[in-house]
Amino acid sequence: MTKWLEENTPKLVLAPSFVAILVFVYGFIAWTAWVSLTRSRLLPKYEIKGFIQYERLFDSPRWDTAFSNLFVFGFLFIAIAMILGLVLAILLDQNIRTEGAIRTIYLYPMALSMIVTGTAWKWILNPGLGLEALVRGWGFPDFTFDWLVNPDMAIYTIVIAAIWQSSGFVMALFLAGLRSVDQEIIKAAQVDGIPTWRVYTAIIIPSMAPIFLSAFIVLSHLAIKSFDLVIALTGGGPGYATDLPATYMYAMAFSRGDIGQAASSAMIMMMVVFAIVVPYLYSELRSKNG
């Protein structure tokens, strides 16, 4: 009996959460997939009608905008936040005196919710209230910074606000990575007279590959599920110029009573996530087993 318990306690303890995840994550993914193949409107229906919702989705100019915004936003956000985070981390790594204070300041935006970030940036970027009005008030009447109200540029304001929010966090990740590099190797390189920038590019950064990967995974899921930032900053506007798949899905499911359409957009979003996460999981699992 005791032996049986010893062997099976871990399984017993894990079983409830295993079942919960099975039902509430995978179960509902399957449910959404099912609904995305139906003509569900206000309430879900279960009669399968084929890929009509996906055809509607890819015929919709609004979804086109939302989907391409995801790539513009995702690429710029991830790339700039990682570069900025790395640069900040390297600068902080120079044994400066006030490191603790500066690190805290850069990390603070992470403590704010996206809604607060979005609202604050909405005011900062509003041409009549914020930056543009301020600089014009200083005596530059031709200064124009109207990205927030310009449908072609508005998506970049979301990139700016998201980078402001997250680059401090990326910096903290990288800083931890920089500190974990074996000091002996660095000292050896310094003894050999190798310039500092070469130490970084040839030794430290390559040895931080796992950190890059985790930062990338964290940032990319932030990008794909971005919703509150858009709602607070632009509300999807001007027009629907800053719609993202998540806001599109919300509008279809909750404002328009078009659940089938919402489900199909959710499935596409999930496929994008899988396209990023599956290769990562594969490489992780392979390196562990091998």
Place this chain on the structure above:
Amino acid sequence: MKSYLMGAISGIAVVAATAAIAEPQAEVLHYWTSGGEAKSVAVLQEEFAANGGTWTDMPVAGGGGDAAMTALRARVLSGNAPTAVQLKGPAIQEWYEEGVLADISAVAEANGWADVLPDSIAGHMKCEGTWCAAPVNVHRVDWIWANAEVLKSNGIAMPTSWDEFNAAATKLQAAGIIPLAHGGQAWQDATVFEAVALGILGPDGFRKAFVDLDEATLTSDAMVAVFDQMRTMRGFVDPNFSGRDWNLATAMVMNGEAAFQIMGDWAKGEFMAAGKVPGKDFLCASTPGDGFLYNVDSFAMFDVDGDDKKAGQALLAKLVVGKNFQKVFNLNKGSIPARTDVPLDEFDSCALLSASDMAASSDNGSLLPSYAHGMALRGAQAGAITDVVTAHFNSDMSSADAVKQLAQAVANSM
């Protein structure tokens, strides 16, 4: 003796139980949660309690009713629908098709609703001939509001055609005043759009386009002209309009920064709250053109079990369409009563204009549902049209392209 006592006690228990059954119960799901609206609902609650009913309030704030609809969906799917739900327009029919609405024809017939409600509004309250909802108020959507002082000092009269509006706006712009206060949110773009469409297409064209979704009308030259006018209007708003809330746009008219605003009569509430007097400080008129676009709030009655709940439902329906509630509620909310026989002595001049226009347009068939406020079309179709309208207004899309996209979007939303 003992058995006699027991009999007496059980007799009392039976009496008490019947009394409990007869007591009307109503659970009401609504999203009137902001100051003035909450006050308006409280009036109904008090009246309900005064008639011996027990009111269970279920306010769900957020998302302009989206959150309330999500709550409703969950309740209906779990087989436990509320007694009455704040619903409007085609959404009532949509829920009826799910087979969850109740029949309140008995109350409607006993109180003669058919005689006191305008036909087109009564049409929304019926599901295949039986009454299933009770109207609360009528908001007019096609209003144009103006700052009286600004118009006077620039020698401008309230415009009666869109050409006059354009001429007035050009003149105001030259004088350094923002002609049109507008907030760049999709529903506000749609509100302006439908006012323009009503003026240019006329009531019949509007009905064909936004009620019947007639493709020929949606792609007609008149529709191109509607989008052309929208492009002209885009030039009359200030560069900073994106994302602005409607009440901030109303404030711009109030303080003279802007001259006009096109918005439903909830804007009047903002003027009134700031102590402005209609006719003196601000002017109200219907937007250029004939017709009347209404946005009617109503309570849809859901199928419930139990005599107490059914009694509550009947009582609620009777009170909602009752003269007293229709008067008090609409005085609070800035709209006008849905029934046409309520004395309007205490209403302001804009409400009186709205009521007389409603009666006139009901007679000549130009009393039309607002598409922008979910009265004319179901969510998917209305949303598809709004997407095109707001994309056109906020970019340099040509009117011809917009019309083409409009027809495609409507077809795609089916």
